[in-house]
Amino acid sequence: INIPRQLSAVMSARHVDRRPPAAGEGAALPCGDALWCVEGRVVEEFVMEQPIPPYLFAFAVGELGFRDVGPRTRVYSEAAPAVLDAAGAEFAGTEDMIRQGERLFGDYEWERFDLLVLPPSFPYGGMENPRMVFLTPTVIKGNASGAQVVAHELAHSWTGNLITNKTNEHFWLNEGFTTYAERRIVEVVQGEERAALNIGIGWRGLKEEMERFSDNMEFTKLKTKQEGVDPDDVYSHVPYEKGFQFLWRIEREVGRPVFDEFLKKYIATFKFKSIDTETFLEFLKTNIPGIEKKIDLVLWTEGTGIPPDASEPISNIYTKIVTLANEFRAGRMLGEDEVADWQGQEWELYLENLPKSVEASQILALDARYRLSESKDYEVKVAFLQLAISSRCSQYYGEVEKTLKEVGRMKYLRPLYTALVQGNGRQEEKIFAKRVFTEARDCYHPIAQGVVESIFSKHL
Numbered sequence: 001i002n003i004p005r006q007l008s009a010v011m012s013a014r015h016v017d018r019r020p021p022a023a024g025e026g027a028a029l030p031c032g033d034a035l036w037c038v039e040g041r042v043v044e045e046f047v048m049e050q051p052i053p054p055y056l057f058a059f060a061v062g063e064l065g066f067r068d069v070g071p072r073t074r075v076y077s078e079a080a081p082a083v084l085d086a087a088g089a090e091f092a093g094t095e096d097m098i099r100q101g102e103r104l105f106g107d108y109e110w111e112r113f114d115l116l117v118l119p120p121s122f123p124y125g126g127m128e129n130p131r132m133v134f135l136t137p138t139v140i141k142g143n144a145s146g147a148q149v150v151a152h153e154l155a156h157s158w159t160g161n162l163i164t165n166k167t168n169e170h171f172w173l174n175e176g177f178t179t180y181a182e183r184r185i186v187e188v189v190q191g192e193e194r195a196a197l198n199i200g201i202g203w204r205g206l207k208e209e210m211e212r213f214s215d216n217m218e219f220t221k222l223k224t225k226q227e228g229v230d231p232d233d234v235y236s237h238v239p240y241e242k243g244f245q246f247l248w249r250i251e252r253e254v255g256r257p258v259f260d261e262f263l264k265k266y267i268a269t270f271k272f273k274s275i276d277t278e279t280f281l282e283f284l285k286t287n288i289p290g291i292e293k294k295i296d297l298v299l300w301t302e303g304t305g306i307p308p309d310a311s312e313p314i315s316n317i318y319t320k321i322v323t324l325a326n327e328f329r330a331g332r333m334l335g336e337d338e339v340a341d342w343q344g345q346e347w348e349l350y351l352e353n354l355p356k357s358v359e360a361s362q363i364l365a366l367d368a369r370y371r372l373s374e375s376k377d378y379e380v381k382v383a384f385l386q387l388a389i390s391s392r393c394s395q396y397y398g399e400v401e402k403t404l405k406e407v408g409r410m411k412y413l414r415p416l417y418t419a420l421v422q423g424n425g426r427q428e429e430k431i432f433a434k435r436v437f438t439e440a441r442d443c444y445h446p447i448a449q450g451v452v453e454s455i456f457s458k459h460l
Contacts, residue, residue: 001044002026002036003061010076010116011059012129013048050109050130051272053164058129060116070095072108077117083137087117090140090147093189097151100188105158105181106264109271113154121408123445125149128156128178136409138378145344145377148186148198155181162271168231170276172222176243183244196315197345199244200322203312204352206241210305213238217304222246223277232447233454235410245310246300250284252311253294262287277301321346325353333365344377351383357390364393373399382412389419389429401436408444410451417452421459430460 001009002021021043026036046059065079067088073095075087094113102108110130117135126149127134133153139146159177179202187195213219219234222242226234251259266283281301285292299307312318324334339346351372367373372384373396385403388396404416420426420433437452444452 001046001059001061002041003044005040005042006063007061008064009044009046009059009061010064010114010132011044011046012052012056012132013046014111014131016045016047018042018044048130052130052161053274056129056161058127058132058134060118060134064116070098072098072111073113073115075115075117077137078119083117083140086140086142087115090142090144091115091150093144093147094150094154097147097154097185097189100185101154101158101181104184104188104260104263105155106267108157109162110157113157115150120406121443121445121448123408123410123448125409125411126153128153128160130157130161136407138407138409138412141344141377143343148182148190151185151189152178152182155179155185158267162267164274166274166276167226169224169226171224171231172239172243172246173275173277173280175240176222176247179240179244180247193315193317194345196313196318197321197349199248199313200315200318201345201349201352202237202241202244204349205237206245206306209236209238209241212236220304220306222301230450232451242306242310245306248311249295249300249307249309250288250291253291254288258288317346318349321349322353325350328354328358328362328366331362333369336369339370344375344380347372347375347377347380348383351380351387354387356387358387360391360393363388363391364395367396378403378407378409378412382416386415386419389416394428397432401432404436405440405443408448410448413444413448413452414455417455418459421456423459434460 001011003009019042021037021041023037024033025043026033029036063079064076065081065084066074066076067084068074069088069092073091075084075091077083077087094115098108098113112131113133114131115133115135117137117140120137122134122136124134125136125139133150135149135153139149155178156174159181160174163173163177165171165173183195183198186198210220213236218224219236220238220242222239224234254262262284265287266280269283270279281297284297291297295309296307324338328334334350367384372380373388375381375384381399381403385396385400389400400416400420404413407413417433417437420429434456437456441449
């Protein structure tokens with residue numbers, strides 16, 4: 001990669017050298033040798049020994065700084081000390097997660113696990129490029145809870161990067177397995193209760209996707225038909241959470257020790273290959289004989305909706321939070337002693353289990369006590385702002401506008417814009433949403449722009 005000398009490059013590959021351009025290298029390129037060798041430029045060399053699918057080819061160039069946080073991990077970002085220090089603190093436990101992943105799933109095959117914190121316009125939570133994971137800055141929360149996103153991208157090092165879905169119609173093989181692997185890592189590193197909260201939030205998200213696709217249940221299947229479909233238009237929690245539920249169901253049936261051995265054999269057998277759902281199911285039936293008689297594999301992979309043998313998590317904290325959310329419907333406000341130990345995930349689960357529309361006075365009272373609209377955790381803030389929009393609390397529209405203009409992560413854009421424009425009789429909100437998008441559009445990634453435009457085309 002030929003770049004200006006004052007910049008640096010990182011890539012999903014092993015860095016080999018940073019050197020002056022050599023005469024003759026640019027001769028066959030459109031720029032020609034004269035531009036290739038112009039004063040003030042350098043060449044960054046990379047090599048990738050392992051085979052990867054093309055969607056994992058990634059690089060970035062900028063004024064980058066870094067912090068070492070472990071023997072195999074360096075955190076990069078724009079050279080702003082405050083961002084680097086915060087990211088270094090947030091992801092300080094990465095090496096422990098790598099070791100736990102190796103214990104569960106086998107050797108880490110990629111040598112390094114570096115992280116790049118991108119600008120706020122990055123449209124995803126993370127992208128699992130081997131050796132160089134890309135992250136949104138919204139995962140830096142100040143309490144190490146953002147490391148759960150890193151756990152997910154790390155888990156892809158085995159499920160997704162080592163074994164890849166053959167086409168997007170089998171996307172659950174990447175994301176369902178990775179969600180399962182992520183929660184196994186979180187369970188060891190952060191505890192069973194934290195993993196259960198993660199499962200609970202996922203369960204709620206899965207149920208909401210059933211409502212979203214109620215008029216097109218094809219996309220509630222694990223194995224989907226996507227000919228003529230833009231994958232970004234049907235991107236959802238389904239391959240993640242229904243895929244997780246399927247694997248969790250198998251684990252419950254055969255027991256964790258048996259399933260762990262199966263997973264290690266599965267990864268060792270298919271590493272550096274792309275497979276489809278049928279290949280996985282045949283391997284499953286061969287290595288766990290009779291499983292098809294105990295679990296309806298066709299229903300799970302080709303059926304619509306949530307199978308009846310899917311399961312909510314069983315956890316004291318999960319049950320308590322859902323109960324408290326149900327009590328809010330009757331007007332009961334949370335006590336400060338009840339939430340003293342809550343982090344972002346507890347609040348997220350609580351807010352997502354509240355009714356979609358409650359009295360505006362209840363929203364105002366909740367925020368007056370706990371300042372959720374000012375939370376530095378975007379998961380909490382966006383969940384609260386969705387409630388505020390649904391309850392027509394226009395006092396919060398300024399905060400909604402600020403949020404939509406400062407981040408480009410689709411996880412936040414999609415629900416906020418949808419809440420503003422869906423349904424009848426929301427002309428003021430629809431005008432507001434179109435104005436905000438017009439002003440913020442150029443700061444969004446093109447994929448995010450397309451997602452918002454598809455929301456508008458459906459509801460406006």
